Amino acid sequence: MMSASSGNRIRNNILTLAAAALLAVSLWLAPKYLDGYKIRIINLIAINAILGLSLNLIYGMAGMFSLGHAGFMAIGAYVSALLILTPEQKSMMWILDPIAPWLLNLHAPFYVSLLLAGIAAAFFGWLISLPILRLGGDYLGIATLGFSEILRILIANLTPITNGPIGLKGIPAHTNLWVSYGCLLVLLIAVIRLMGSNFGNVMRAVRDDEIAAETMGINTFRTKALAFTIGCFGAGVGGALMGNIITTIDAKMFTITQTYNILMIVVIGGLGSITGSILGSVIITTMLEWLRFVENPITIGAFKMDGKPGMRMVIFSILLVAVIIFRREGIMGMREFSWDWILSRPAAIRNRFASGETPKGGDLNG
Amino acid sequence: MANSNKLSKSAEQNAVLTLGDVTIRFGGLTAVNGVSMSVKRGSIVGLIGPNGAGKTTAFNVITGFYKPSSGYVEFTPPNAPPMKITGLDPHKICKAGIARTFQNIRLFGNGTVLENVMTGAYVRQKSKWWMNILPVFPGAIREEREIRRQAAVLLERLDLIRFMNAHAASLPYGAQRRLEIARALATKPSFLLLDEPAAGMNPRESAELLGFIRTLRDEFDLSILLIEHDMKVVMGVCERIWVLDEGRLIADGDSAAIRGNPRVIEAYLGKEASHA
Numbered sequence: 114m115m116s117a118s119s120g121n122r123i124r125n126n127i128l129t130l131a132a133a134a135l136l137a138v139s140l141w142l143a144p145k146y147l148d149g150y151k152i153r154i155i156n157l158i159a160i161n162a163i164l165g166l167s168l169n170l171i172y173g174m175a176g177m178f179s180l181g182h183a184g185f186m187a188i189g190a191y192v193s194a195l196l197i198l199t200p201e202q203k204s205m206m207w208i209l210d211p212i213a214p215w216l217l218n219l220h221a222p223f224y225v226s227l228l229l230a231g232i233a234a235a236f237f238g239w240l241i242s243l244p245i246l247r248l249g250g251d252y253l254g255i256a257t258l259g260f261s262e263i264l265r266i267l268i269a270n271l272t273p274i275t276n277g278p279i280g281l282k283g284i285p286a287h288t289n290l291w292v293s294y295g296c297l298l299v300l301l302i303a304v305i306r307l308m309g310s311n312f313g314n315v316m317r318a319v320r321d322d323e324i325a326a327e328t329m330g331i332n333t334f335r336t337k338a339l340a341f342t343i344g345c346f347g348a349g350v351g352g353a354l355m356g357n358i359i360t361t362i363d364a365k366m367f368t369i370t371q372t373y374n375i376l377m378i379v380v381i382g383g384l385g386s387i388t389g390s391i392l393g394s395v396i397i398t399t400m401l402e403w404l405r406f407v408e409n410p411i412t413i414g415a416f417k418m419d420g421k422p423g424m425r426m427v428i429f430s431i432l433l434v435a436v437i438i439f440r441r442e443g444i445m446g447m448r449e450f451s452w453d454w455i456l457s458r459p460a461a462i463r464n465r466f467a468s469g470e471t472p473k474g475g476d477l478n479g
Numbered sequence: 480m481a482n483s484n485k486l487s488k489s490a491e492q493n494a495v496l497t498l499g500d501v502t503i504r505f506g507g508l509t510a511v512n513g514v515s516m517s518v519k520r521g522s523i524v525g526l527i528g529p530n531g532a533g534k535t536t537a538f539n540v541i542t543g544f545y546k547p548s549s550g551y552v553e554f555t556p557p558n559a560p561p562m563k564i565t566g567l568d569p570h571k572i573c574k575a576g577i578a579r580t581f582q583n584i585r586l587f588g589n590g591t592v593l594e595n596v597m598t599g600a601y602v603r604q605k606s607k608w609w610m611n612i613l614p615v616f617p618g619a620i621r622e623e624r625e626i627r628r629q630a631a632v633l634l635e636r637l638d639l640i641r642f643m644n645a646h647a648a649s650l651p652y653g654a655q656r657r658l659e660i661a662r663a664l665a666t667k668p669s670f671l672l673l674d675e676p677a678a679g680m681n682p683r684e685s686a687e688l689l690g691f692i693r694t695l696r697d698e699f700d701l702s703i704l705l706i707e708h709d710m711k712v713v714m715g716v717c718e719r720i721w722v723l724d725e726g727r728l729i730a731d732g733d734s735a736a737i738r739g740n741p742r743v744i745e746a747y748l749g750k751e752a753s754h755a
Contacts, residue, residue: 303612310611311597311604311626318587318598325585328542330573330602330666339608385589447589 167347175340176320184261189349234349280363383445501550525717578668588648599665
């Protein structure tokens with residue numbers, strides 16, 4: 114906060130460090146007390162937060178409606194997996210067509226593969242941004258969706274490189290809590306710093322009014338291409354982490370449904386809010402798992418229902434519609450979390466009750 | 480064109496902006512038709528004319544949003560040779576030193592007042608975007624701090640400092656107009672285009688604006704071209720006035736000359752009025 118005195122700033126820094134330490138202790142304790150399924154969900158929360166944050170950078174902060182996130186995830190997942198798999202594993206796996214010879218002996222350690230996965234996705238993002246960023250609004254959404262589908266079909270058919278419809282199996286499960294939350298932390302700090310700098314102002318300006326931004330000397334095309342490329346980097350890293358936790362990838366993993374899940378995180382959390390993407394990821398990821406119970410056979414008294422796979426997506430769609438109708442701006446809107454706001458809550462709530470007014474909306478600035 | 484050849488030699492040499500026979504057609508409509516004019520460095524010039532005369536189109540040609548069908552626009556930055564800016568991208572024209580405001584206010588509505596002005600300063604920012612991701616470039620940190628400070632100074636100067644952290648869209652109308660000027664000034668221009676700065680202001684406010692435009696020119700060393708319908712403002716502040724009608728330049732001169740010019744009266748009030 115601008116008006117925070119240096120005393121407040123020190124207090125906030127201490128609180129942030131304390132929260133980080135608390136998170137670290139929980140991550141350290143979690144494997145001791147939780148089973149593998151729960152650990153995976155906690156991992157997925159971080160990975161989805163990375164994906165949500167990177168899509169938010171493109172859609173929420175720079176205002177480009179992109180439906181191609183799954184495609185860039187696929188690039189990241191495949192690049193990472195192909196680099197990690199050993200030549201022996203590769204020569205065993207390609208049974209339809211022989212593997213491309215140059216690819217067979219290509220090998221890199223996990224962290225290098227993560228970085229290269231991000232760079233590869235960013236490169237493709239930059240490449241397709243050049244022709245398609247001239248489009249605006251919904252047209253951009255359609256174009257990115259098309260690109261993502263083309264990529265998926267390419268992956269399913271480019272057998273010498275991707276092993277076609279069989280996909281890649283036996284990827285070592287490198288992703289653990291430290292890796293996924295470490296990546297999230299790095300990305301989070303980078304995005305917070307970036308959006309807090311004047312370049313962040315510029316990105317939001319391009320989103321709010323492109324013509325005014327261009328008039329103020331901003332190369333709007335370059336700014337949008339840059340935001341898109343950075344977002345795709347995040348998608349690539351997220352995809353790679355995903356591949357390394359599921360240990361099996363194929364083209365079917367990266368359909369439009371995957372993009373929609375991430376889009377849901379961003380929209381429900383709040384377009385343009387970093388905090389929102391994190392909250393959205395926590396909510397959507399846990400709900401997606403928790404709602405699995407509706408797909409089991411249910412008996413309520415005399416009413417019996419067979420388990421129907423896909424039922425949770427129906428419920429999810431209804432929830433999404435409700436959010437769009439009743440709270441369009443999502444949980445956070447464009448606001449961000451701050452310690453000053455949290456610490457002022459008890460007093461604010463007391464005041465509300467003391468003055469007897471009915472609380473109105475979620476005014477986080479109050 | 481009666482007026483296009485009248486520019487004296489000295490005025491041309493001292494010109495900050497020259498339009499040379501600029502024509503722009505949209506399909507069958509000729510919005511600006513063979514307009515030649517020049518703006519003397521350090522002067523305040525008015526561009527007037529009835530609705531649809533092509534004033535804003537001329538602004539859009541100067542700032543690079545429209546490419547003229549024929550003709551050229553030449554801009555002379557201070558202490559630099561003249562440059563042709565016809566066909567340059569708008570952000571490059573801004574970088575060369577031309578800034579503008581809009582007839583229908585176009586602020587970055589979700590940003591704060593301070594952020595709006597800081598955005599204007601980005602065009603002069605030297606450090607790269609990635610330098611602020613990690614706090615390891617002291618030069619970049621210093622520059623960000625300096626931009627913030629200068630933005631605050633501008634806000635102070637335009638009497639907006641009390642709104643500093645408010646959302647731009649939440650400001651009262653007059654303050655939004657001032658904020659647009661502050662944002663334009665943050666790009667450090669040498670030439671400022673104001674598109675109807677007095678629109679929606681009451682007589683007292685437009686009288687204040689008169690003095691304010693003059694102070695701006697002197698304080699920031701500007702040349703100013705303004706479109707305005709409020710004749711009090713135009714006659715009061717402009718040292719030279721150009722009159723457009725149906726895309727053509729029909730008159731130019733100081734306020735007295737324009738006031739008595741029968742063609743101008745005809746353009747505004749119709750044929751009978753000019754003979755009366």
